[in-house]
Amino acid sequence: MARIGVVTFPGSLDDRDAARAVRLADGEAVNLFHTDADLQGVDAVVLPGGFSYGDYLRAGAISRFSPIMERVVDAARGGMPVLGICNGFQVLTEVHLLPGSMIKNEHLHFVCRDQVLRVENASTAWTGDYEAGQEITIPLKNQDGQYVADERTLDELEGEGLVTFRYVGWNPNGSRRDIAGITNGRGNVVGLMPHPEHAVEPGFGPDSRLNGRRGTDGLAFFTSAIRELVTTG
Amino acid sequence: MPTIVVHVMPKPEILDPQGKAVGAALPRLGFEGFASVRQGKRFELQVEGDVTDEVLTQARDAAATMLSNPVIEDVVAVEVVD
Numbered sequence: 151m152a153r154i155g156v157v158t159f160p161g162s163l164d165d166r167d168a169a170r171a172v173r174l175a176d177g178e179a180v181n182l183f184h185t186d187a188d189l190q191g192v193d194a195v196v197l198p199g200g201f202s203y204g205d206y207l208r209a210g211a212i213s214r215f216s217p218i219m220e221r222v223v224d225a226a227r228g229g230m231p232v233l234g235i236c237n238g239f240q241v242l243t244e245v246h247l248l249p250g251s252m253i254k255n256e257h258l259h260f261v262c263r264d265q266v267l268r269v270e271n272a273s274t275a276w277t278g279d280y281e282a283g284q285e286i287t288i289p290l291k292n293q294d295g296q297y298v299a300d301e302r303t304l305d306e307l308e309g310e311g312l313v314t315f316r317y318v319g320w321n322p323n324g325s326r327r328d329i330a331g332i333t334n335g336r337g338n339v340v341g342l343m344p345h346p347e348h349a350v351e352p353g354f355g356p357d358s359r360l361n362g363r364r365g366t367d368g369l370a371f372f373t374s375a376i377r378e379l380v381t382t383g
Numbered sequence: 384m385p386t387i388v389v390h391v392m393p394k395p396e397i398l399d400p401q402g403k404a405v406g407a408a409l410p411r412l413g414f415e416g417f418a419s420v421r422q423g424k425r426f427e428l429q430v431e432g433d434v435t436d437e438v439l440t441q442a443r444d445a446a447a448t449m450l451s452n453p454v455i456e457d458v459v460a461v462e463v464v465d
Contacts, residue, residue: 207450244452249454253455254401298397
């Protein structure tokens with residue numbers, strides 16, 4: 151069975167939800183702690199949402215220097231699948247596994263809503279069970295969610311197909327080019343602001359007449375990674 | 384105790400939502416004549432002993448690698464204050 155580690159930093163909020171999502175996708179969730187110096191042999195890692203270290207200095211900035219992140223960076227460079235959700239995405243940019251950065255939402259308000267996204271790249275380690283162009287609805291909740299990068303970086307992301315998710319209908323935080331999530335050149339590292347782990351079980355995710363009573367659109371993140379791990383074994 | 388002060392500002396090309404909000408509030412309180420506001424950060428590093436070149440270099444390195452994120456921020460000054 152694929153073993154997926156979920157890292158808990160001081161101030162992580164969604165580590166348990168992420169672990170639950172792994173289990174619902176038929177994976178084994180392994181709890182990792184920010185002070186751990188090894189990854190306990192996991193096959194993939196999720197950096198969950200929250201406010202690690204109170205978002206002091208910058209969102210994700212201090213987590214970058216925790217012992218576990220050294221191991222995660224090494225493993226990611228070796229090709230291990232790593233998913234950063236919200237604060238986890240911020241950590242991935244601070245540690246330079248993904249380009250760009252997040253600043254405060256353009257309108258300065260905390261946003262919490264069900265958000266429609268378009269899957270732009272369905273060939274990453276975390277999106278293989280989606281189809282390119284598919285629209286999904288998962289929760290979004292953040293204060294520092296405005297994705298920024300210089301124009302050259304944005305052009306490179308677009309040109310190489312690394313924009314993985316884009317906001318549809320409304321850009322909730324002023325992110326450049328409606329970018330909600332990106333991947334690295336190898337496709338093993340994915341970061342996004344919205345929360346797939348909150349949309350994995352019927353009745354507990356975005357679930358309305360408008361979106362066709364789905365509410366489980368986030369589950370395929372986890373099944374994608376597990377399927378890839380099992381087949382490449 | 385000597386102090387090294389590090390000033391960090393959002394890059395000019397990055398929209399500064401906090402500064403914009405502060406700027407919009409100024410005239411509401413009757414403070415007129417300010418075209419815009421940008422909001423940055425000031426760090427005060429207290430130094431044990433003297434501020435040697437080595438200490439100053441360390442402060443500059445810390446400013447560039449940790450206290451600021453070069454994607455969105457510039458270190459605009461590193462200065463010694465007694």
